[in-house]
């Protein structure tokens with residue numbers, strides 16, 4: 270049995286044996302009405318596991334691709350989340366990504382602040398997005414998250430930089446790489462190119478999973494065949510994020526109890542208690558790589574219960590983002606998730622967000638509109654517009670001064 274299979278076995282028997290006893294995971298009513306149908310299997314079996322190798326191997330059979338595509342469709346309809354195996358990134362590289370993140374966060378604040386994120390349009394030359402963000406600087410749903418992080422994005426093309434009175438605009442600054450640990454930059458740069466390749470294979474499989482139709486010769490970005498996501502992610506405006514979560518206080522109150530008895534909303538009840546508040550991701554697909562800490566990442570299932578998506582060694586946790594929800598006109602949901610980490614030691618995670626091109630026009634696909642009742646859920650906008658709104662609302666101290 271491989272290490273991945275063994276871990277999954279243990280995970281499933283823990284769940285099957287009533288192991289879902291964490292106070293965070295008690296059922297709560299789906300007050301938002303975000304999902305229509307209850308689902309039953311995930312608490313017993315865990316999230317689905319999908320092997321992407323057929324879409325990375327040019328020699329794979331049509332049959333193996335079909336199998337993968339079908340599994341992706343089922344996982345995205347039911348959960349919006351799954352584990353991804355068969356991606357080909359060697360485990361020592363995955364381990365190094367985590368240990369370098371730990372080494373960086375262990376540095377004194379003064380050292381980490383050498384690559385500090387600053388608001389766009391300010392005298393420090395920040396672009397409001399790239400760089401190191403200290404504890405409490407990140408905000409979800411208006412509340413400060415208990416985390417520190419570094420963000421890198423695809424570089425903004427030099428010939429498209431648009432200075433305003435000599436000041437840098439949102440997202441248009443250079444990436445900020447730390448001098449220590451010394452090998453973080455080369456290892457992460459290599460990792461980014463590897464995960465981009467997986468992201469591309471995944472969105473290709475998603476186009477097939479939606480049965481959008483065989484590739485059309487001479488297609489452009491608006492052509493709605495199975496390669497539409499591939500074309501609209503060709504210059505993916507990816508984000509790489511490295512996060513450190515110090516443990517929350519052990520006195521944290523589980524939201525389900527507080528929310529139902531006090532009449533407060535989930536977020537009010539847990540004001541200072543999230544490592545990362547409940548949110549959906551912005552773009553296409555997130556490839557999440559974490560350390561081995563269990564119990565921290567919670568995925569909201571359609572019936573309103575939270576499932577702990579514990580790490581499986583060597584596998585990514587994948588979820589789809591808002592742009593895929595919009596393209597599919599809601600057939601696939603961008604699923605709420607959150608992080609509540611208590612434990613002893615800090616938890617480290619490194620999500621890679623494989624996103625559409627900045628200029629990609631994202632609007633519901635005709636076939637998906639047809640299949641979901643004929644009404645478009647969104648009139649369409651570019652991914653860049655969506656991202657800019659999100660970046661601005663993400664930072665506690667941020668003042669948008671570049672517009």
Ligand SMILES: O=C(O)CCC(=O)C(=O)O
Nearest residue numbers: 545550559566608618620
């Ligand atoms: O750290 C995690 O497990 C998830 C982080 C996350 O959801 C995010 O950064 O969008």
Ligand SMILES: [Fe+2]
Nearest residue numbers: 548549550606
């Ligand atoms: Fe997320």
